[in-house]
Amino acid sequence: xxxxSGSSRRALQQGPSGWLAAPALxxxxxxxxxxxxxxxxxxxxxxxxxGEIKLDGLSxxxxxxxxxxxxxxxxxxxxxxxxxxxxxxxxxxxxxxFTAGGQKYRAALAVLYFVPLLLSSAAVAIAFKAxxxxxxxxxxxxxxxxxxxxxxxxxxxxxxxxxxxxAWQFVPFHxxxxxGGVRQIPGSLYEAAQIDGAGRIQQFFNITLPQLxxxxxxxxxxxxxxSLAYFDLVFVLTGGGPGYATRLLPLHMYLTxxxxxxxxxxxxxxxxxxxxxxxLALLLQRxxxxxxxxxxxxxx
Amino acid sequence: xxxxxxxxxxxxxxxxxxxxxxxxxxAACGSSGPAGxxxxxxxxxxxxLTGGNQPVLQKSVTDWNSAHPDSSIKLDFFANDAYKTKxxxxxxxxxxxxxxxxxxxxxxxxxxxxxxxxxxxxxxxDNPDVQDRYLPAVLKNGVIDGxxxxxxxxxxxxxxxxxxxxxxxKVGAEAPxxxxxxxxxxxxxxxxxxxxxxxxxxxxxPDLMWLEYLVERIGGPEVFANIAANKPNAWSDPxxxxxxxxxxxxxxxxxxxxxxxxxxxxxxxxxxxxxxxKSAMILQGGWIYxxxxxxxxxxxxxxxxxxxxxxxxxxxxxxxANVVGNPSNFWSVSSKATDGQKKAALEYxxxxxxxxxxxxxxxxxxxxxxxxxxESKLAASPDKDFLTYVYGMAKNAPNFTLSWDQALSPAQxxxxxxxxxQIFLKKITPEQFAATMNATIGK
Numbered sequence: 001x002x003x004x005s006g007s008s009r010r011a012l013q014q015g016p017s018g019w020l021a022a023p024a025l026x027x028x029x030x031x032x033x034x035x036x037x038x039x040x041x042x043x044x045x046x047x048x049x050x051g052e053i054k055l056d057g058l059s060x061x062x063x064x065x066x067x068x069x070x071x072x073x074x075x076x077x078x079x080x081x082x083x084x085x086x087x088x089x090x091x092x093x094x095x096x097x098f099t100a101g102g103q104k105y106r107a108a109l110a111v112l113y114f115v116p117l118l119l120s121s122a123a124v125a126i127a128f129k130a131x132x133x134x135x136x137x138x139x140x141x142x143x144x145x146x147x148x149x150x151x152x153x154x155x156x157x158x159x160x161x162x163x164x165x166x167a168w169q170f171v172p173f174h175x176x177x178x179x180g181g182v183r184q185i186p187g188s189l190y191e192a193a194q195i196d197g198a199g200r201i202q203q204f205f206n207i208t209l210p211q212l213x214x215x216x217x218x219x220x221x222x223x224x225x226x227s228l229a230y231f232d233l234v235f236v237l238t239g240g241g242p243g244y245a246t247r248l249l250p251l252h253m254y255l256t257x258x259x260x261x262x263x264x265x266x267x268x269x270x271x272x273x274x275x276x277x278x279x280l281a282l283l284l285q286r287x288x289x290x291x292x293x294x295x296x297x298x299x300x
Numbered sequence: 301x302x303x304x305x306x307x308x309x310x311x312x313x314x315x316x317x318x319x320x321x322x323x324x325x326x327a328a329c330g331s332s333g334p335a336g337x338x339x340x341x342x343x344x345x346x347x348x349l350t351g352g353n354q355p356v357l358q359k360s361v362t363d364w365n366s367a368h369p370d371s372s373i374k375l376d377f378f379a380n381d382a383y384k385t386k387x388x389x390x391x392x393x394x395x396x397x398x399x400x401x402x403x404x405x406x407x408x409x410x411x412x413x414x415x416x417x418x419x420x421x422x423x424x425x426d427n428p429d430v431q432d433r434y435l436p437a438v439l440k441n442g443v444i445d446g447x448x449x450x451x452x453x454x455x456x457x458x459x460x461x462x463x464x465x466x467x468x469x470k471v472g473a474e475a476p477x478x479x480x481x482x483x484x485x486x487x488x489x490x491x492x493x494x495x496x497x498x499x500x501x502x503x504x505x506p507d508l509m510w511l512e513y514l515v516e517r518i519g520g521p522e523v524f525a526n527i528a529a530n531k532p533n534a535w536s537d538p539x540x541x542x543x544x545x546x547x548x549x550x551x552x553x554x555x556x557x558x559x560x561x562x563x564x565x566x567x568x569x570x571x572x573x574x575x576x577x578k579s580a581m582i583l584q585g586g587w588i589y590x591x592x593x594x595x596x597x598x599x600x601x602x603x604x605x606x607x608x609x610x611x612x613x614x615x616x617x618x619x620x621a622n623v624v625g626n627p628s629n630f631w632s633v634s635s636k637a638t639d640g641q642k643k644a645a646l647e648y649x650x651x652x653x654x655x656x657x658x659x660x661x662x663x664x665x666x667x668x669x670x671x672x673x674x675e676s677k678l679a680a681s682p683d684k685d686f687l688t689y690v691y692g693m694a695k696n697a698p699n700f701t702l703s704w705d706q707a708l709s710p711a712q713x714x715x716x717x718x719x720x721x722q723i724f725l726k727k728i729t730p731e732q733f734a735a736t737m738n739a740t741i742g743k
Contacts, residue, residue, distance in 0.1 A: 048710075049392040050414035069718075129567075134559030135578060136569060152502065153561030155725060241502060242561045243722040258385045260711040261410075262743075 036274060042267035049261050060264035070269070072244050073252040076159070080248060081227040083163045084170075088223055092171045093216070096178020097208060110179065117172040125236035128165050152238055155245040162234055162246050169233065170226070174219045181215030182208060221284045228277050249273055343372040344398035344637065344644040347387060349629075350377045352590030353454050356661040364652040371644030373399075381566070391416050391634070398637040398645050402450055402630045403706040404441040406528075406713070412444050417632040418642065421447045427650055437700055438627040438670040450630035451649060455667035456694040457586040458625040459509045463606040467494055467580045475606060479517075479546065479613045485580070486553045495557035495579035497550075500565025504717040505705055507724050509583050510550075512624040512704055513610040514543035520617040521699040527741075528707050535737040539617075544723050544730035546613075551724060561725060568595060575599040583610065585625055586690050590666040593683070600683075607686065609693065623697040626706070628670045663687065668694070711743040 046056040064070050099110035116124065131138045132151040139148025151161045189207050198206065231250040234240070240247035240255060247255070250273060257266030348357045354377055365372045376397075378386060383401070390396045391411065400417060402408050411417045420442075424431045431439070434452055442450030463475055471492050476482035489496040500506040515523050519539025526534040550556070557579050563569050571588050573579040575596040582588075589607075593600050612620040631653075633645050652658070654671055662669045666683050668691045678687045694700065705713040719736050722728040728736075 048410060048414075049388055050410055050416060129564065132562065133564075133569060134562050135557070135573060148559075150559035150562050153559050153563075155727065239502070239504075241504065241718075241721055242725055243727050244718060247718075255714060258389065260714040261388065262711055 039267045039270045039274075042263055043271050045264050045267075047263040049257075049263055056264060060262075060268045063262075064265050064268040064272070067265075069244055069247065069252065070272075073247050073249045073269075076245070076247060077228065077249040079159060080163060080166070080230065081224055083160070084166055084227050085220065085223050087163055087167045088171055088174060089216075089220065091167070092174035092219065093178050093212075095171065095175040097182050097204070099175060100179045100182035110175075113175055114172050116169050117176075119169070121169065121232040122236050124165065124169050125233045128168075129237055132161065153242055155242055158238060158242065158245050162237065165237060166227075166230060166233060170223075174223065177219045177222075178212065178215060181212045185211045217284060217287065221281055224284060225277050225281050228273060228280075249276075342638060342640045343374050344641040344648070346373050346375045346399040347383060347397045347401055348375060348377050349383055349401065350379050352587050352594075352665060353662070353667065356658070356665050356667075357454075359661055360652060360655070360658045361648075363655075363657065364648055368644075368647070368652075371640075371647050373644065373648060379566070391636075394636050396634050396636065398634050398641040400632040400634055401453075402632055403626055403702070404450055404630055405702050405707040406709045407706060408442070408450055408630070408632065409444055410709070411632065412449050416635055417449050418635045419447045419449060420451060420633065423646055423649075424448055424451075430650055433654060433671045435670050435672060435695065437694075437697075441627045441702060442630050442632075450632045452628035452670045453631045453653060454629050454669070455586070455662055456626075456628055456670050456690065458623040458690060458693050458697075458700070459513065459583060459585055459610070460589075460607045460690070460693075461581060461583050461610055462574060462588070463581040463608070464574055464577055464579075465604045465606045467577050468606065471580075473580075475608045476611045477608075478611050482611050483550070483553065483555075486550070486555045489580045490554055494577070495573065496555045496581060497557065498563070498570045498573035498579035498582040499556045499560040500563050500570035500584075501556070501561035501721070501724060502563055503565035504721055505703070506565050506570065506584065507720050508703065508705060508717065509585075509624070510547055511540075511543055511720060512701065513583070514546055514613065515539050516622050516624055516699075516701060517610065517613040517618040517620065518542050518616045520619070521622060521701055524701055524704065524707075527704075530742050532741060533738050534741065535734045540734060541730045544733055547723060548726060548730070551726060556724075561721070571595070575605070587667070589683075589686055589690075593666045603685075605686075607689065619698050621697055622699045622701070623693055624701045624703065626703055627694070627700050709743060712737075712740045715740045 042053070043060055044055060044057060045053050046060065047053040095113060099106050099113065129152070130136075134140075134148050134150055134153070137148065139145060149157065152158055185208065189211070190203060193203050193207055229250060230248060231254065234246055234248055234251055235254065238246045240251045249269065253266050253269040253273060256262050256269060346361065348354065358375065358377075361373050361375045387396060387400060388407075391400065396416070400411070402411075408417070430451070435456070438452050438456060439448075442448050442452065461475075467489075468475070471488050471494070473485055473488055474481075476485055486496045512524075519537060523534075523537045523539045526537065557563070557573055563573075565584075568588075568591055570582060571584065571592055572595070574582045575592060589600075589605075592605065599605060609620065609623075631645075631649060633642055637645065654669065659669050659671065659674060659677065663674070663677055663681050663683075666686070668674075668678065668687050675688070675691070678684055678691055681687055701707075705717060708716065716737060719728065719733050723730070723733055
């Protein structure tokens, strides 16, 4: 930001001009900061979306903070975040390493793995909803009774079904990130390791994994913060049900705002969502360590 | 070095905020106005619902437009749930259609309170023909504080207990007339490997039909009238508790098809269970006759579809002839429309809607229009048995209660459906339901 002028030496030290960020910042201001201020303002009002917006002090906040459904939504969100990460991170890491190999069959498989990412979340949700139907779905169609479970209707099972469908859609994206990360690792490191007699597994843990540190941080940030934004898929797949079993925080916000028409409470939930998102993203950035922008390739 | 550190901190903070921005953008979504006007800038706009009545409305408007190019209407269709959210947001933003499609009840009242819909009382006074054509019990659902804000626009939709005659014959059963008979049928069908009741539990509103009818039969129409009037602790009425207990007893007895809370009514999977003989009965709206007529033409044509009213509950106060459901759908006219649009809208309401061909179109689709003097037309229809049954049911009902999710305020309606879902899943007790719902009174 501070290098709009000055010697070329300083420019080299501090990277390119901060003005390059200007277009992005302008959009960010327009579509994130200004709406955010609006949401903050609305959280201190009561508004049903139709009539006048009335200033209402902290009443929306007390409603939201004393409502047991909010606590439940936070818990469900935390569970989805945790299980999504546990499921997606290892699968996409391994798939990424696998598809980074130069072999032709791997390139062909990589294209196949990529397909779910091309589908819209709503389409994915509608397709899975039909496949998981206990009477007319996959189980009945293929004559496999164990597939004809009450997948979306059982309060204990549905969370894992949601985690599975989310993983089905987003693993390809993270695989792509890891694939790119692995391809950046210089081959000389592996050659040196081979000369030293390291096997494939040793190479994976001692070269691939440490070299992917920042890729892992990026992918994890997107996974964790992104799970605060799972909305469309869950909305279409379960609508937050059965009961409140999959009512995630963003879904709870939407339903409060656009079904129950309580914009004040929905805005308060929106503010909570933003605060949690920023806190998590900052935390994950911290995990990268103070030196995170230093080169990993010195001497390579 | 220090300035570099600050710079980095700033960048990582900005990055974090932009990651979080994904979630904010959700809060801003959901609003968009009517998409492009094809038929002239000042033509009236109309948003209808996809489903059984879609082709009938489409034809009515197409005919109107070709006969009245000066006051044309631009028609778009939306799916039911999506429409409910979209229209409210659009109306709130001053971008709503000229014709606002509705159900009456709490939602209509919120439009009236916000001054978003026109008072049509004067129009009715000037056009007594319009007022006279309706069944009076249906027309009154568009009246708020003595003024008419919405006019019925299609067919009467009582909730009916449908059954599969084939399956009943196989088991040797009769349609239940009392709740005890209904409960006695459950083990009979289960023994034959047939689910007694189909239920689209994932869509939630089909659950509500059970509560509405049981409360009506046990406590009469006053119980819900008190709830709708926001009387304190109205949900603690013993009739509500008893109805919820009966629902849970039916769940315990295995009355509903396995996995009922995975079944979506929006995809008509619940009706499919009935006509494929996988379940024996279903409690659903009159409108599913229209879709079964299309999806299972042979089943309906060969007279295998049976229908009856919801059974009486012994000791109950409600008249067994009382009905719950949707008296009709309604058109309101947006107060934000231009004078030209309003004029076109009222002209259509006066002479386009319920024209002879529109009435015939509704009857042919398997629906009962909410107008008087159609007995002979109904009798001439191939669906005359069902249509005259529904017409009589609606006309002779001492009381026709509007579906609760429409009658209540949106905040209460949403909480009610979510909590009722928990009742069917046996996650909460009837007492917990009453306590939670009492807390929503007045919201």
